[in-house]
Amino acid sequence: MKLNLRTLGRLAVRALDVYRSTRQAPGPATGRTAPRRAPGRPGRRAPEGLSRPYPGDWTGPVRPVYRPLSDGQADPGEVVWTWVPFEEDPSRGKDRPVLVVDRAGEHLLCLMLTSRDRTDHLRQDPDYVDVGTGAWDPRGRPSEVKLDRVVQVLPADVRREGAVLPEDRFDRVAAALHRRRT
Known part of the structure; x- marks a missing residue:
């Protein structure tokens, strides 16, 4: 089997995901596991699926450059999968x-992707x-890409890669994002 850097990177990410999912600190004298806490933030728990709160x-500012x-x-121009907090309740x-x-x-x-069509009577949202x-x-x-919310994702929280978006489509998103945020 021929291995390249992308394959090795994917294997490393999967290994890290498996390691994280099995690593939990033992709880006090009960034998139960304690909830995972965010490093450097006592009392604040990282939501399920994130390594930190x-x-x-x-x-x-956002300066999209296709690379x-x-x-x-994960690099600009790539679609990846990750856990995204809800706007109304970031703990979920x-x-x-x-x-x-x-x-x-x-x-x-x-920017989040959705497969729900946002066209209403031939007019795009x-x-x-x-x-x-x-x-x-x-x-x-x-x-469709949602422009009104830019989420912050740690590279360690990327679950898997989905694809590279073609450059012309990325440029359309970048132009619309620029118009929206200026």
Whole structure:
């Protein structure tokens, strides 16, 4: 079997996911396991699916630049799967595909994808951009990117890679995001 860097990266991410899912600190004298706590934040628990508490949606500048690399790490232009907190309750959320558009410090800046059609009477919702179909949806449904919420994702919380978005579609998303945020 021929291994390349992308394959090795995927294997490393899977191994880390397995390690995280089996590692829990023993609880006090009961034999039960204690809830996973976020490092450096006593008393604040990381929501299920995240390695640390969610820092909140990104409100700063976003400078999307298309640069997917075959290095096994999530890069702008790639669609990846991760756990995304709900807006109304960040302690809850769901696993879903997101488009990586930028980086801010240690976080990836991502936009959520949805397969729910947001076209109403031949008029597209301005908060969404059609990106078509891709390997991120195993059922082959057309997807849209949600522009009004930029979520912060730690690379360690990326579950799996879905696909690379074609550059022309990424450019459409970047242009719409730029119009929306300026």
